[in-house]
Amino acid sequence: MGTIVSPSLLSANFANLSADIEMINRSQADWLHLDIMDGVFVPNISFGFPVIESVARLSTKPLDVHLMIVQPEKFIRRFADLGVMSLNVHYEACTHLHRTIHEIKENGMKAAVTLNPSTPVCMLDDIIQDVDMVLLMTVNPGFGGQKFIEHSIEKVRQMRELIDRRSAHALIQVDGGVNFETAPRLVAAGVDVLVSGNTVFSAPDPEEAILKLKQM
Numbered sequence: 689m690g691t692i693v694s695p696s697l698l699s700a701n702f703a704n705l706s707a708d709i710e711m712i713n714r715s716q717a718d719w720l721h722l723d724i725m726d727g728v729f730v731p732n733i734s735f736g737f738p739v740i741e742s743v744a745r746l747s748t749k750p751l752d753v754h755l756m757i758v759q760p761e762k763f764i765r766r767f768a769d770l771g772v773m774s775l776n777v778h779y780e781a782c783t784h785l786h787r788t789i790h791e792i793k794e795n796g797m798k799a800a801v802t803l804n805p806s807t808p809v810c811m812l813d814d815i816i817q818d819v820d821m822v823l824l825m826t827v828n829p830g831f832g833g834q835k836f837i838e839h840s841i842e843k844v845r846q847m848r849e850l851i852d853r854r855s856a857h858a859l860i861q862v863d864g865g866v867n868f869e870t871a872p873r874l875v876a877a878g879v880d881v882l883v884s885g886n887t888v889f890s891a892p893d894p895e896e897a898i899l900k901l902k903q904m
């Protein structure tokens with residue numbers, strides 16, 4: 689099956705999003721990763737519902753939504769109504785993570801939880817059996833094109849160990865600084881899903897870059 693690849697739209701050409709979405713549709717990408725930033729949880733603002741609605745209409749790939757916002761529980765229903773496949777909330781943004789995870793599932797979406805680079809994997813010990821996916825940030829969230837944090841490799845191994853110890857089935861996703869040098873090491877450490885913005889969209893042939901990541 690190969691590694692699951694979820695290109696991040698954050699590095700696309702926002703003046704001509706439909707061309708980039710069509711490229712993703714044609715490609716071997718498994719999902720489309722949407723980065724939603726509120727300027728509060730992270731020091732940047734990306735895009736909101738008017739854009740997401742248009743993207744949802746054009747994309748034939750399942751939408752993998754990464755919410756970098758405070759109070760993400762406010763918007764669960766709206767993302768469900770757009771047909772989103774999976775909703776990713778940050779551990780650091782959820783006071784009642786268990787409730788939020790179950791609300792996401794009750795609304796028919798896959799539930800995922802994201803950890804910032806400084807949040808240890810042990811914080812998920814009591815929720816890992818309830819989530820479909822864990823996203824380990826391999827840069828500080830907020831911007832595309834940042835440098836990979838090397839400690840992430842060790843963290844992926846720790847996450848894999850926790851999942852196995854709890855007999856859980858969560859996928860491990862990584863996001864930030866994924867390139868042809870870091871991707872094989874991440875996959876060897878136990879990653880199931882690679883998010884990639886810059887490596888895909890700055891490649892001379894983005895479709896080929898996606899294929900190459902899938903073969904990692």
Ligand code: DX5
Binds near residue numbers: 754830834866
């Ligand atoms: C960062 C976002 C990422 C970002 C990754 O806050 O969550 O999805 O687009 O970009 P690259 O792959 O360029 O590091």
Ligand code: ZN
Binds near residue numbers: 863883
């Ligand atoms: Zn992301």
